[in-house]
Amino acid sequence: MIRGIYTAASGLGILQARMDATSNNLANVSTTGYKQDKVQVAAFPDFLLQEKARVRIGGMSLNNWSPVGYTNQGAVVTGVVTDHNSGILKETGKETDLALSGEGFFSYEVSDRDGTKVLYSRDGELQVDGEGYLVDTRGNRILGENGPVLVGGDGFTVDTSGVVTTAENEQIQLAVVQFGDKSRLVKEGGNYYSSLDGNGSEAVNPGVTQRFLETSNVDVSAESVNLIEIMRAYEASQRLIQRQDELTELAINKVGMVR
Template structure:
């Protein structure tokens, strides 16, 4: 009976984590380059249930087996889905998206990061930066555009200003995306970066979040139903325990 309480409680705690993850996904549905998170569960080892009061047939034979009993579930890990989001057209000549594999490389005071958020602009000194002010890195360092709006970026990431090539946007791929860690503002850190097999750069485009609103809403409903079911199980166990205690007092 006590095991049943632990099983239901672990289920409720797991659903709370799942609810927080889905809520965060929904909150970032309009965040450029955002990658949704998913929850992976792990079950406790199942317990073999036997009829302990049955008479053994012999000294070496086991008690009759009823079956197995699940001992609850916990959150194993929260993973990030790197599925590409929809590419949307933009009127900003500094907006860019990557069609296929790869990440833009940006740099700030905290270090170097990777991102799929290509919503770029120019700072006061004419450098290409993110909306948070992080420098967008090229093959030779920071990319300086100047004051011109006559900027063309081809599929390979070559940047031309007023007809003259000035830089090449640095795009890297990460073979093991599971090694990447979210650092906020659609930034990632960690992982072993490589230069090959990158996708094509699309100027005047941005990559939308890969969150599916309908799927997340269905997940939220499923989570609430599972949470309520575990809650009712705890209430049922509480009533049963109360009755057992009352019977024990009378005896």
């Protein structure tokens, strides 16, 4: 009976992780370029119950085991992975909005209490700051190959290869990078990623589209159904634990009773 409680409790842990991921996905359904998270689950290995079939003494080996059965201890969360499938490109008509149809990521110069670092994002919702630099909605500057992109205030164009042409006819190549193994990207909050494998490589055919934004890849209907199923399963697991507890209490109280 105790094992039943452990199994149900492990299920609650998994359901809580799934609920957190699903809720976060739904909260970011309108976040530009957001990629949904999925929880990975694996069963505990079956444990072989063994007994000592023959006990020997006098220096003889005790390694002669006989299997008596198997048991399963439930499941465990092995990780949370990001689904990097592209979202839909939505036309906005704004000159400062950029979207990527390829596999790349925009590069941003992000400052925090630990200093300045380069982070990556699919979010191309930009604006021109007071100094004429292209920045995202958090004020972080998007990077070109030679540093932050300065466009001034007189308009600019961007072609599909990521070349920005300013009103003064200056051309700046956006630093759009790609990563061979996206599982090595780490979410840093604020729709940014860092890479465990360095700075990535120059994106081939980045497919930059001006006046468009990439929507999140969250399927609202599917995630809403998932959330309902998770909540129902969570309630069922709670009831199972309660029932197992009642049975355990009953067994303890009845053991040794003489009538």
